[in-house]
Amino acid sequence: xxxxxxxxxxxxxxxxxNESRDGSAADDRLAELFAFLRRRITGDYEVDEFGFDPELxxxxxxxxxxxxxxxxxxxxxxxxxxxxxxxxxxxxxNHSGTLPVDxxxxxxxxxxxxxxxxxxxxxxxxxxxxxxxxxxxxxxxTLACPEDADRLLRKGEVVxxxxxxxxGIGKPFSERYRLQxxxxxxxxxxxxxxxxxxVPCAIVGAExxxxxxxxxxALARLLGLPYLPITPLFPWLGxxxxxxxxxxxxxxxxxxxxxxxxxxxxxxxxxxxxDLTDHIRETMQRQLDALRLxxxxxxxxxxx
Amino acid sequence: xxxxxxxxxxxxHIGARVALALAADPEIDRVIGVDTAPPPSPAxxxxxxxxxxxxxxxxxxxxxxxKVIRDADVDTVVHLSLVSGPGGSGRASGSGGxxxxxxxxxxxxxxxxxxxxQRSATVRRVVVRSTTxxxxxxxxxxxxxxxxxxxxxxxxxxYARDATEVxxxxxxxxxxxxxxxxxxxxxxxxxxxxVDSPLTGYFSQPVLPTVLGxxxxxxxxxxxxxxEVLCRTARADHPGVFNVAGDxxxxxxxxxxxxxxxxxxxxxxxxxxxxxxxxxxRLVDFSPEQLALMSHGRAVxxxxxxxxxxxxxxxxxxxxxxxxxxxxxxxxxxxxxxxxWLADFVRPIS
Numbered sequence: 001x002x003x004x005x006x007x008x009x010x011x012x013x014x015x016x017x018n019e020s021r022d023g024s025a026a027d028d029r030l031a032e033l034f035a036f037l038r039r040r041i042t043g044d045y046e047v048d049e050f051g052f053d054p055e056l057x058x059x060x061x062x063x064x065x066x067x068x069x070x071x072x073x074x075x076x077x078x079x080x081x082x083x084x085x086x087x088x089x090x091x092x093x094n095h096s097g098t099l100p101v102d103x104x105x106x107x108x109x110x111x112x113x114x115x116x117x118x119x120x121x122x123x124x125x126x127x128x129x130x131x132x133x134x135x136x137x138x139x140x141x142t143l144a145c146p147e148d149a150d151r152l153l154r155k156g157e158v159v160x161x162x163x164x165x166x167x168g169i170g171k172p173f174s175e176r177y178r179l180q181x182x183x184x185x186x187x188x189x190x191x192x193x194x195x196x197x198x199v200p201c202a203i204v205g206a207e208x209x210x211x212x213x214x215x216x217x218a219l220a221r222l223l224g225l226p227y228l229p230i231t232p233l234f235p236w237l238g239x240x241x242x243x244x245x246x247x248x249x250x251x252x253x254x255x256x257x258x259x260x261x262x263x264x265x266x267x268x269x270x271x272x273x274x275d276l277t278d279h280i281r282e283t284m285q286r287q288l289d290a291l292r293l294x295x296x297x298x299x300x301x302x303x304x
Numbered sequence: 305x306x307x308x309x310x311x312x313x314x315x316x317h318i319g320a321r322v323a324l325a326l327a328a329d330p331e332i333d334r335v336i337g338v339d340t341a342p343p344p345s346p347a348x349x350x351x352x353x354x355x356x357x358x359x360x361x362x363x364x365x366x367x368x369x370x371k372v373i374r375d376a377d378v379d380t381v382v383h384l385s386l387v388s389g390p391g392g393s394g395r396a397s398g399s400g401g402x403x404x405x406x407x408x409x410x411x412x413x414x415x416x417x418x419x420x421x422q423r424s425a426t427v428r429r430v431v432v433r434s435t436t437x438x439x440x441x442x443x444x445x446x447x448x449x450x451x452x453x454x455x456x457x458x459x460x461x462x463y464a465r466d467a468t469e470v471x472x473x474x475x476x477x478x479x480x481x482x483x484x485x486x487x488x489x490x491x492x493x494x495x496x497x498x499v500d501s502p503l504t505g506y507f508s509q510p511v512l513p514t515v516l517g518x519x520x521x522x523x524x525x526x527x528x529x530x531x532e533v534l535c536r537t538a539r540a541d542h543p544g545v546f547n548v549a550g551d552x553x554x555x556x557x558x559x560x561x562x563x564x565x566x567x568x569x570x571x572x573x574x575x576x577x578x579x580x581x582x583x584x585x586r587l588v589d590f591s592p593e594q595l596a597l598m599s600h601g602r603a604v605x606x607x608x609x610x611x612x613x614x615x616x617x618x619x620x621x622x623x624x625x626x627x628x629x630x631x632x633x634x635x636x637x638x639x640x641x642x643x644x645w646l647a648d649f650v651r652p653i654s
Contacts, residue, residue, distance in 0.1 A: 034650075148448070
């Protein structure tokens, strides 16, 4: 995060200086690049116990996602004041879009607009896959299990979770912006145990990137996948069908729901956890409907 | 009260170092080291490497051990003779009889030792060396294991299974003899100048094969810290199960970059095939659980140990690994030199 702010101030001084100072700034940037390369090539960087590699995340992975966030989806983040600046929080978001692009965009939003790394809790499937599982760890995410969630929240991290899971991300286009059933509410129990606020988050825009109009359940089972979608472009256009449609995105962080009024032991009270989970789900549905109205059409020239 | 410490597996590197350190302690009157083979001492059989430790050549599963414990009025037992590989690559106590002999040594040996301790009226403290391998390596497990984490899948092979069984017997012993302080130490992979393990063998190869698409988290404990923890738990009562590891983690890719050696990523079936060949050729002894480790990695939480001992390991995971590399002639400098050369080359142009 220091690096991030450092780069910003760097940029502002650049604009106000003359040619010669500009030259030395370019030199500095080059020196910084080589220092970066040297650190990477000699393995001289830090990775946390979850495998999070902040430097790689900031300088390479997020860098690759930013154009998608800013230019392709024209994403805007709202309600930034609702996420605590320096303590633990649990962001609970709706999940949609056939592929978890919304998770990546939420990560960019939290990192760039709030200057905090987002630690997502991901599905088992992700961590079984080569490349993907380890990339997910390097960008700060981990498996959705109570142990990892508790540990991250205790460390004061911003943790993100999509309680709908595959039911949300894999739902047909006709059910867009309808929240699916939440899991067992394990995320609520974790928040109570850690006494951190739950920040409901509505993501509008992800539903339209790959409109899922059909499914190939038999083939999906064969491949061990939760679903195999048919979209207007996939599989008809082959790899080109993987191009997300450029819908307009809004990401809104809602009013935090406090959990510090409960004693940590109350996390074991199923009734309380169920009630709180329902309350959060209703809040999110209202928030989602309002935000969808506010955004208007997904593809401005066309109404959808 | 006189104090007598019995150290098993004393011919191994860590066993010898622990015996030596305890023998140097004026508060301990006698240190008896037992193993199936004499320590690989350059000074012959007088045991110069062990200081004033008395060496007794005895198999753990033989009745002689009971006699040793009874006759010497042993009050502390430090059980280190856990063999990690059937080949016994360099380990004197491995006795190289393949997997059945290894299991016999690890599991039956521990049972016999604990049976002897249970009979003894003098034993007050038992310290057992275990391994973090008991947690397994799985993509379905939590990222960081605490002592209370149940392993997702119980390992069904080799070392990890032996250690799991050993721990079961230790728990049983602790239940039957609540008056004896029992300490189980789960060590992360040992690292250091004197350590000879499958993983140090792996990192000493000229090229490092890795599993394509996997970059496991590894955790090391420096041999100095391991010896320190064992001595501290042998000197005072610290009942319970503790993880022992250096702070922080290193990714395998990070380790490989630190060695400066080239990496060959290969799909996991090919990796398994190559490590099978290497095992057959006795180059690197890589068991199935090490293969899992090289794919999924493992990290453990060490706050319980730090709280109990009021002490933190001197070497972090990274420092332990760097110390190991220094002892093996230091990291290869080619990649670093290349970057520096490139930086020097580009700078004048801009």
